[in-house]
Amino acid sequence: MKHIISALVENKPGVLAQVAGMFAARAFNIDSLVVGRTEDPKLSRMTIVVIGDDRVVEQVRKQLAKVVPVVKVQDFVGEPVVARDLMLISIVAPPEKRPEILSLIEMFKGKVVDLGLKLVMVEVSGPEAKIEAFINACKPYGIKSVARTGTIAMPRTAKTEP
Amino acid sequence: MASKSRSSASKAVSKDNSSLKTGAEIIVDTLIKLGVDTMFGYPGGVVLPLFDKLYDAPINFIIPRHEQGGCHMADAYARASGKVGVVLATSGPGACNLVTGLATANMDSIPLVAMTGQVRTELIGNDAFQEADTTGVTRPVTKYNCIVKDVKDLARLIKEAFHIASTGRPGPVLIDLPVDVQVNKASTDGPDKIELPGYRIRTKGHARQISMAAEAINNSRQPVLYVGGGVIIANASDELRALAQKANLPVTTTLLGLGSYDQSRPESLDMLGMHGTAYANFAVQECDLLIAVGARFDDRVTGKLDSFAPNAKIIHIDIDPSSISKNVHVDIPVVGDAKEILAEMIKEVKPQPRKKWFSKIAEWKKKFPLRYDKNSSQVKPQYVIDELWRQTKGRAIITTGVGQNQMWAAQFYHFSMPRQFISSGGLGTMGFGLPAAIGAQIAKPDMTVIDIDGDHSFNMTLTEIPTAVEHNLPIKVCILNNGYMGMVRQWQELFYGRRYSKSYLANPDYATVACALGAVGKTCDKKADVPKVIKAMLAEKRPCVVDFRIEREENVWPMVAAGKSLDEMDGLDILERLI
Ligand SMILES: Cc1cc2nc3c(=O)[nH]c(=O)nc-3n(C[C@H](O)[C@H](O)[C@H](O)COP(=O)(O)OP(=O)(O)OC[C@H]3O[C@@H](n4cnc5c(N)ncnc54)[C@H](O)[C@@H]3O)c2cc1C
Ligand SMILES: Cc1ncc(C[n+]2csc(CCOP(=O)(O)OP(=O)(O)O)c2C)c(N)n1
Ligand SMILES: [Mg+2]
Numbered sequence: 151m152k153h154i155i156s157a158l159v160e161n162k163p164g165v166l167a168q169v170a171g172m173f174a175a176r177a178f179n180i181d182s183l184v185v186g187r188t189e190d191p192k193l194s195r196m197t198i199v200v201i202g203d204d205r206v207v208e209q210v211r212k213q214l215a216k217v218v219p220v221v222k223v224q225d226f227v228g229e230p231v232v233a234r235d236l237m238l239i240s241i242v243a244p245p246e247k248r249p250e251i252l253s254l255i256e257m258f259k260g261k262v263v264d265l266g267l268k269l270v271m272v273e274v275s276g277p278e279a280k281i282e283a284f285i286n287a288c289k290p291y292g293i294k295s296v297a298r299t300g301t302i303a304m305p306r307t308a309k310t311e312p
Numbered sequence: 313m314a315s316k317s318r319s320s321a322s323k324a325v326s327k328d329n330s331s332l333k334t335g336a337e338i339i340v341d342t343l344i345k346l347g348v349d350t351m352f353g354y355p356g357g358v359v360l361p362l363f364d365k366l367y368d369a370p371i372n373f374i375i376p377r378h379e380q381g382g383c384h385m386a387d388a389y390a391r392a393s394g395k396v397g398v399v400l401a402t403s404g405p406g407a408c409n410l411v412t413g414l415a416t417a418n419m420d421s422i423p424l425v426a427m428t429g430q431v432r433t434e435l436i437g438n439d440a441f442q443e444a445d446t447t448g449v450t451r452p453v454t455k456y457n458c459i460v461k462d463v464k465d466l467a468r469l470i471k472e473a474f475h476i477a478s479t480g481r482p483g484p485v486l487i488d489l490p491v492d493v494q495v496n497k498a499s500t501d502g503p504d505k506i507e508l509p510g511y512r513i514r515t516k517g518h519a520r521q522i523s524m525a526a527e528a529i530n531n532s533r534q535p536v537l538y539v540g541g542g543v544i545i546a547n548a549s550d551e552l553r554a555l556a557q558k559a560n561l562p563v564t565t566t567l568l569g570l571g572s573y574d575q576s577r578p579e580s581l582d583m584l585g586m587h588g589t590a591y592a593n594f595a596v597q598e599c600d601l602l603i604a605v606g607a608r609f610d611d612r613v614t615g616k617l618d619s620f621a622p623n624a625k626i627i628h629i630d631i632d633p634s635s636i637s638k639n640v641h642v643d644i645p646v647v648g649d650a651k652e653i654l655a656e657m658i659k660e661v662k663p664q665p666r667k668k669w670f671s672k673i674a675e676w677k678k679k680f681p682l683r684y685d686k687n688s689s690q691v692k693p694q695y696v697i698d699e700l701w702r703q704t705k706g707r708a709i710i711t712t713g714v715g716q717n718q719m720w721a722a723q724f725y726h727f728s729m730p731r732q733f734i735s736s737g738g739l740g741t742m743g744f745g746l747p748a749a750i751g752a753q754i755a756k757p758d759m760t761v762i763d764i765d766g767d768h769s770f771n772m773t774l775t776e777i778p779t780a781v782e783h784n785l786p787i788k789v790c791i792l793n794n795g796y797m798g799m800v801r802q803w804q805e806l807f808y809g810r811r812y813s814k815s816y817l818a819n820p821d822y823a824t825v826a827c828a829l830g831a832v833g834k835t836c837d838k839k840a841d842v843p844k845v846i847k848a849m850l851a852e853k854r855p856c857v858v859d860f861r862i863e864r865e866e867n868v869w870p871m872v873a874a875g876k877s878l879d880e881m882d883g884l885d886i887l888e889r890l891i
Contacts, residue, residue, distance in 0.1 A: 160510055164458065168451060175452045205637070212634035218456045218476060221510040 356402020383413020542606015713769025
């Protein structure tokens with residue numbers, strides 16, 4: 151099962167290496183890992199998507215909490231959350247196909263961010279499933295390259311953080 | 313000196329120069345304030361500023377012959393004393409030589425602070441001379457590590473390192489110290505209070521969980537206490553004894569738990585696990601309640617997981633939440649410090665006779681005691697240990713190598729005091745025994761310290777004999793010399809059709825080696841000589857190495873082969889045939 155785990159970490163050098171190293175050393179599988187700043191300059195948030203049964207994910211949670219600069223760990227499984235990925239995708243778009251492609255982009259509420267002679271670059275964000283669906287829809291035209299952020303998430307009911 | 317300073321910190325801090333200290337001074341002052349009076353370490357280019365400050369510091373400084381040895385010494389110093397061990401090494405090769413020692417301490421939860429020199433901050437990442445990414449190399453084998461980039465952070469980071477190393481589930485912490493940080497100046501002694509928002513330790517157990525555990529004990533007909541190194545770390549032996557005696561509970565310990573419970577008491581089941589006693593393993597397999605205290609369900613203890621303690625409800629008392637339900641599902645977890653939790657539990661447990669259970673245990677004890685062939689004409693390793701135990705009245709500190717020697721020491725020296733048995737359990741580091749004996753002897757100068765070692769384990773770190781000689785340490789080394797990597801040979805005998813592939817190496821004459829290195833060396837190859845050789849060894853004031861030429865193909869029994877259940881022990885028939 152897929153779990154979105156959110157970890158508030160102290161904004162110190164070496165934290166990412168400590169967390170990533172722990173995952174590797176304990177043979178936990180990471181689907182994605184996103185690190186970014188938060189409202190507090192002393193803290194960063196890592197959003198980690200892991201796949202595993204309950205026992206494995208419980209260990210992930212406990213082992214994460216054990217990493218010294220990790221301040222708080224939350225597993226969002228079973229909670230109402232807003233989870234989003236961001237993607238930049240470059241699609242093969244010769245002039246005759248452009249109307250079709252543009253309406254596809256429209257359907258997915260994507261944004262054209264760059265246009266070349268043969269390629270169009272699109273920005274799409276949303277739940278992971280939507281991103282996957284967009285990729286699939288673009289496949290027939292040819293995909294040049296994809297850059298994705300991985301998931302970030304926040305619970306829907308406002309919760310107070312430390 | 314102040315006039316020559318190129319310190320950037322001295323510019324930043326607007327105080328007069330007299331209150332400024334160099335990084336090296338800050339380190340030494342902080343260590344002394346933290347109560348450090350003994351250190352182990354080896355010099356090198358980028359730690360010279362620090363070594364210069366140590367020149368006249370009131371710290372007993374022991375220089376090993378190899379940094380690995382120094383790290384094991386600091387580790388054993390910590391195990392014997394309960395204090396934090398401190399080890400120092402230079403950058404690059406020095407730091408890399410600490411790795412085995414750090415991993416050893418990390419696996420066994422030993423409080424250690426390692427300090428390493430590092431190249432100047434502006435050279436880091438440039439493949440500078442003797443540069444290694446020390447925090448990168450040691451991250452997986454430490455509880456925590458960091459590099460100090462600014463002298464202003466130095467005192468705080470050292471204090472944090474000691475705090476992290478010694479609290480919660482202890483472990484080694486490494487601080488990497490670029491040479492310029494040792495030279496730069498700052499005025500700070502660091503904060504008085506440590507603030508680590510991500511590091512919170514829960515020591516007090518949850519009252520409801522404790523009551524549930526006590527109730528389970530009161531309702532149990534066939535309970536077993538399964539005790540690990542955590543009880544020794546927690547200094548909780550008194551509470552453990554009080555609980556076991558009030559509630560009438562049989563007690564088995566892990567290898568690392570040896571000494572936490574007096575093995576001469578009738579309710580002691582001695583060690584469990586792969587080479588544990590039959591009565592401990594049977595009791596675990598048949599118990600209806602297993603009370604694990606400061607033990608981590610290691611695979612050498614549980615055997616095949618699916619069939620471990622199949623009828624038991626499991627209580628697990630441990631300070632590390634990630635220890636709980638890691639390998640075995642736990643019914644009643646109690647997170648916190650063993651000492652505090654046991655003290656609470658004692659109040660709630662009720663005396664119970666459990667006559668039937670104890671008589672069953674007594675039968676197993678009678679039928680399957682640990683035994684060896686006393687009629688053999690050869691020097692049996694178990695006999696040597698038996699005799700050591702008798703002559704030291706069971707009061708020596710025992711360190712070990714790894715392999716058969718370690719298992720025989722665990723089986724045949726009966727421990728009654730915590731911190732009396734010092735052995736590398738989790739990593740199983742050959743070569744631990746001798747430096748560990750040195751570290752333990754420094755921590756406990758008045759005790760008899762004996763390294764019960766294997767020939768090949770001893771080979772790995774015998775270079776530390778001169779360290780013992782230099783410091784006049786009366787350590788004893790008893791090499792159980794079978795000429796083999798005995799434990800490897802035993803597995804090859806049992807599982808690889810007696811093909812003794814590469815498990816034999818020619819050994820030197822250890823008595824000669826010992827003498828050449830300045831110690832006393834003896835050889836004992838006759839059974840009849842064992843008592844008098846041991847007597848002479850114990851009387852020695854200098855380091856003494858005795859080469860016991862033991863029966864070469866003796867095996868350790870019983871044995872739970874890998875993948876077998878705890879009650880499927882090999883060798884019981886062999887033991888039964890002996891009288
Ligand atoms: C050749 C060889 C053979 C071996 N055979 C055996 C064998 O037959 N039997 C055996 O038992 N071992 C054996 N071992 C050792 C084994 O590998 C493990 O090292 C050992 O079993 C672990 O002991 P432990 O469970 O007590 O854990 P430790 O490693 O001592 O862990 C301590 C536990 O206590 C917890 N703790 C720490 N502080 C506290 C506190 N204040 N309060 C509460 N909890 C705390 C920690 O979180 C941890 O979970 C063998 C090793 C070797 C090398
Ligand atoms: C550093 C290290 N290398 C290899 C091993 C694997 N190993 C475990 S026991 C053993 C043999 C030990 O031989 P010896 O010290 O003579 O002890 P004995 O079993 O003969 O008592 C070996 C090679 C180890 N535990 N540690
Ligand atoms: Mg040997």
